[in-house]
Amino acid sequence: MNPLDAVFNAKSVAVVGASQNPEKTGHIILRNIIDGGFGGEIYPINPKGEEILGARCYSTLSEVDGEIDVVVIVVPAKFVPGVMEEAGKKRVKGAVVISGGFSEIGNEELQEEVVRIAAEHGVRVIGPNCQGFNYTPNHLCASWPLVRKQGPIAVISQSGTVGATLEMWAEDDEIGISSFVALGNKCDVSETDLIEFFAEDPNTKVISLYIEGVKDGRVFMDTVTRARRKKPIVVLKPGKTHKGMRAVQSHTHSIAGKDEIFDAVCKQTGIVRANDITELYDYSKALGFLKKPAGNRLLIVTSSGGCGIIATDTAEEGGIDIVGLSDGLKKSLTEALPSQCVVQNPLDLTGDTPAERYKESVEIALAEGKIDAFLLIFGDPIPGACEVVKDLKSRTKKPIVVSYLGGGEIEREEGKRLHQNGTPVFQTPERAVRALCVLLSSL
Amino acid sequence: MNPLDAVFNAKSVAVVGASQNPEKTGHIILRNIIDGGFGGEIYPINPKGEEILGARCYSTLSEVDGEIDVVVIVVPAKFVPGVMEEAGKKRVKGAVVISGGFSEIGNEELQEEVVRIAAEHGVRVIGPNCQGFNYTPNHLCASWPLVRKQGPIAVISQSGTVGATLEMWAEDDEIGISSFVALGNKCDVSETDLIEFFAEDPNTKVISLYIEGVKDGRVFMDTVTRARRKKPIVVLKPGKTHKGMRAVQSHTHSIAGKDEIFDAVCKQTGIVRANDITELYDYSKALGFLKKPAGNRLLIVTSSGGCGIIATDTAEEGGIDIVGLSDGLKKSLTEALPSQCVVQNPLDLTGDTPAERYKESVEIALAEGKIDAFLLIFGDPIPGACEVVKDLKSRTKKPIVVSYLGGGEIEREEGKRLHQNGTPVFQTPERAVRALCVLLSSL
Numbered sequence: 001m002n003p004l005d006a007v008f009n010a011k012s013v014a015v016v017g018a019s020q021n022p023e024k025t026g027h028i029i030l031r032n033i034i035d036g037g038f039g040g041e042i043y044p045i046n047p048k049g050e051e052i053l054g055a056r057c058y059s060t061l062s063e064v065d066g067e068i069d070v071v072v073i074v075v076p077a078k079f080v081p082g083v084m085e086e087a088g089k090k091r092v093k094g095a096v097v098i099s100g101g102f103s104e105i106g107n108e109e110l111q112e113e114v115v116r117i118a119a120e121h122g123v124r125v126i127g128p129n130c131q132g133f134n135y136t137p138n139h140l141c142a143s144w145p146l147v148r149k150q151g152p153i154a155v156i157s158q159s160g161t162v163g164a165t166l167e168m169w170a171e172d173d174e175i176g177i178s179s180f181v182a183l184g185n186k187c188d189v190s191e192t193d194l195i196e197f198f199a200e201d202p203n204t205k206v207i208s209l210y211i212e213g214v215k216d217g218r219v220f221m222d223t224v225t226r227a228r229r230k231k232p233i234v235v236l237k238p239g240k241t242h243k244g245m246r247a248v249q250s251h252t253h254s255i256a257g258k259d260e261i262f263d264a265v266c267k268q269t270g271i272v273r274a275n276d277i278t279e280l281y282d283y284s285k286a287l288g289f290l291k292k293p294a295g296n297r298l299l300i301v302t303s304s305g306g307c308g309i310i311a312t313d314t315a316e317e318g319g320i321d322i323v324g325l326s327d328g329l330k331k332s333l334t335e336a337l338p339s340q341c342v343v344q345n346p347l348d349l350t351g352d353t354p355a356e357r358y359k360e361s362v363e364i365a366l367a368e369g370k371i372d373a374f375l376l377i378f379g380d381p382i383p384g385a386c387e388v389v390k391d392l393k394s395r396t397k398k399p400i401v402v403s404y405l406g407g408g409e410i411e412r413e414e415g416k417r418l419h420q421n422g423t424p425v426f427q428t429p430e431r432a433v434r435a436l437c438v439l440l441s442s443l
Numbered sequence: 444m445n446p447l448d449a450v451f452n453a454k455s456v457a458v459v460g461a462s463q464n465p466e467k468t469g470h471i472i473l474r475n476i477i478d479g480g481f482g483g484e485i486y487p488i489n490p491k492g493e494e495i496l497g498a499r500c501y502s503t504l505s506e507v508d509g510e511i512d513v514v515v516i517v518v519p520a521k522f523v524p525g526v527m528e529e530a531g532k533k534r535v536k537g538a539v540v541i542s543g544g545f546s547e548i549g550n551e552e553l554q555e556e557v558v559r560i561a562a563e564h565g566v567r568v569i570g571p572n573c574q575g576f577n578y579t580p581n582h583l584c585a586s587w588p589l590v591r592k593q594g595p596i597a598v599i600s601q602s603g604t605v606g607a608t609l610e611m612w613a614e615d616d617e618i619g620i621s622s623f624v625a626l627g628n629k630c631d632v633s634e635t636d637l638i639e640f641f642a643e644d645p646n647t648k649v650i651s652l653y654i655e656g657v658k659d660g661r662v663f664m665d666t667v668t669r670a671r672r673k674k675p676i677v678v679l680k681p682g683k684t685h686k687g688m689r690a691v692q693s694h695t696h697s698i699a700g701k702d703e704i705f706d707a708v709c710k711q712t713g714i715v716r717a718n719d720i721t722e723l724y725d726y727s728k729a730l731g732f733l734k735k736p737a738g739n740r741l742l743i744v745t746s747s748g749g750c751g752i753i754a755t756d757t758a759e760e761g762g763i764d765i766v767g768l769s770d771g772l773k774k775s776l777t778e779a780l781p782s783q784c785v786v787q788n789p790l791d792l793t794g795d796t797p798a799e800r801y802k803e804s805v806e807i808a809l810a811e812g813k814i815d816a817f818l819l820i821f822g823d824p825i826p827g828a829c830e831v832v833k834d835l836k837s838r839t840k841k842p843i844v845v846s847y848l849g850g851g852e853i854e855r856e857e858g859k860r861l862h863q864n865g866t867p868v869f870q871t872p873e874r875a876v877r878a879l880c881v882l883l884s885s886l
Contacts, residue, residue: 316685406608
């Protein structure tokens with residue numbers, strides 16, 4: 001059993017520095033744990049001993065009778081060693097140090113003291129100077145914002161904002177996440193510990209990583225090589241430019257290292273490298289939902305001629321084959337479809353198409369068997385898109401990716417339903433195709 | 444006066460083929476004209492002569508007593524010449540032919556007949572085979588979807604879906620558009636006619652173009668050269684790859700032409716070329732709101748260290764200088780800001796910053812005078828962002844761009860208010876910086 005299992009699947013949590021003031025982090029985290037629906041014991045710790053959010057408050061950790069699996073620490077830095085000592089004595093499994101004021105501002109010694117105490121007692125430490133963690137399968141949001149929706153993506157991030165952004169996009173889209181873990185100063189638990197955990201975690205399908213540097217290159221390489229046999233990993237790592245590297249230095253004191261070397265590591269280990277936050281999300285979504293297609297032959301079915309062309313350009317540039325239709329397939333489609341449809345690849349069903357026509361077209365192409373993946377572009381408010389894709393998915397294992405745009409309220413509704421049903425939807429054809437390219441090039 | 448002025452600023456509109464059936468285009472367009480708040484006369488035309496949406500219906504155009512400026516035609520292709528004849532006799536200024544069934548499916552002759560009749564009577568024709576037009580200053584949405592919000596962007600699009608997508612994003616963001624015109628088969632009114640009109644239109648600040656080909660290269664070049672003296676133009680033109688070009692052929696029968704030549708035309712005339720729909724929107728937004736900065740020295744002020752690094756990388760790659768802070772500026776900032784702030788460029792105000800601290804920082808930098816533009820990154824729910832930017836804008840004409848992410852409901856609210864206030868907001872720091880790069884390289 002991975003030692004972090006006891007942390008993520010904790011049965012009891014204490015928040016040291018819980019506060020009655022709704023603007024304080026010690027209040028927000030406690031509230032998110034409660035509102036997130038955590039089913040275990042919750043112990044707010046505050047020297048004043050008052051009741052917070054309806055929960056009985058304890059003045060110290062030692063005062064708690066029951067076992068405590070995880071301690072979330074939100075008190076000022078100088079008090080953290082003392083709290084860690086107490087936590088150790090209570091035999092907690094993990095401590096999440098939210099508080100800043102350690103190595104990031106030059107207080108290396110204080111951080112080392114915390115690490116030493118934790119190690120003596122076998123306590124694993126996340127942070128310090130971090131945004132906590134959220135593990136939706138255990139309804140444990142010891143972090144902010146409160147994101148409840150469970151989904152395939154585990155986000156590991158050295159930036160609270162980048163992680164929170166991914167969480168919120170995934171929640172808005174009704175995709176959800178399995179987890180978000182903020183790395184902070186990585187005094188103990190590092191990206192590799194987490195990659196190892198999520199590689200085995202049955203609730204996670206893809207690991208989505210924002211890092212500014214790696215602790216130990218060799219360990220990183222070994223870990224991801226093993227993890228990649230289980231799950232896809234997507235990474236965003238800035239610090240490519242000289243000034244970007246310098247900014248990394250002052251943010252997390254990481255060594256960004258030569259970007260060419262990191263890039264080579266990604267290629268060798270099969271990590272997908274995202275170029276920006278949007279790609280990190282898009283690629284995680286595609287890899288979290290779909291398997292690699294058997295080949296690179298894509299059929300585009302669209303209600304918008306323009307979007308079909310845009311998708312074609314993007315695909316051709318990315319090594320996807322917008323394969324010509326065989327005479328047989330052309331004949332079957334021409335017979336089945338109304339005369340205004342343009343029977344080519346992209347297959348243009350034209351603006352007034354009902355969703356049903358997509359189904360018919362894909363079924364005919366499936367029968368011929370020469371297409372490896374499908375991109376369906378709904379370029380208007382076309383109700384029933386989700387039902388059609390659901391039907392098709394019951395007939396084929398080949399990847400189906402959707403782009404839905406220009407569809408207003410119906411687009412939003414269908415998009416969410418498609419995500420709930422495990423089909424990735426993208427706001428533009430370019431984003432859909434780029435995600436498909438990544439799917440294709442994944443190991 | 445541009446002859447299209449009488450069309451966009453029409454005082455009366457007829458919809459030929461108006462329908463009682465809410466699913467028909469002839470119903471949707473009539474409803475959008477009514478619901479859009481058009482202040483002029485509205486004449487639904489339908490041979491059955493029934494009342495539609497509370498408006499009296501006429502059986503033919505000739506039956507209408509008053510003048511008609513614009514006729515929207517939604518009847519089957521074969522009836523269009525007859526309607527055009529009638530429209531000509533009524534001395535309408537413009538006809539918008541929504542109906543398909545012309546050159547796009549090989550019916551060149553029918554289309555030529557329509558053009559001939561229109562020309563005889565001096566009627567300008569938009570379309571056929573198009574999604575109509577929307578001109579918000581005149582509250583005239585002879586198109587779909589219904590988009591009412593008035594804003595700086597004029598969208599000219601050979602794809603209904605691409606145009607509608609831009610309209611809807613602009614409405615969602617509370618930016619709005621001045622116009623959307625669908626080009627369709629361009630039998631008469633072409634992109635150059637429209638560019639000419641919008642270059643002079645006082646309600647338009649930027650022209651946003653999706654085209655698959657140009658009618659006449661020389662005319663295009665001359666027109667945009669003139670228009671560019673007045674306004675920025677952003678263009679998305681697919682058909683870069685061989686298969687993309689072929690898809691253009693079957694969509695609008697345009698000749699995509701060699702992409703290198705079009706690219707050279709853009710560079711020579713100062714048209715900004717977007718690589719995808721997202722860029723088309725982002726660049727239009729930036730150019731619609733902001734003037735070119737005096738130089739390329741950018742100060743990044745951020746609550747998220749990670750996002751600051753990402754922005755730095757993107758800026759450096761795009762030719763923006765993340766200029767080092769002078770000793771004087773460093774000193775002033777250090778004195779003014781709390782100790783946890785990282786006084787560098789990017790200036791990291793750290794996670795718990797109030798909006799007020801952004802104002803203070805930018806004011807100090809303004810006093811020194813060595814920064815040309817500002818990127819403010821709000822990487823958390825930070826209320827008051829809009830007020831701060833508003834204050835700053837009253838003190839400086841230097842461009843201020845905002846990226847807001849990880850902020851949930853507060854982000855959405857502040858984003859809309861910032862847009863209403865004329866500040867472009869981007870969902871990620873990369874998108875913000877790329878838009879800044881375009882602003883900088885604009886003529």
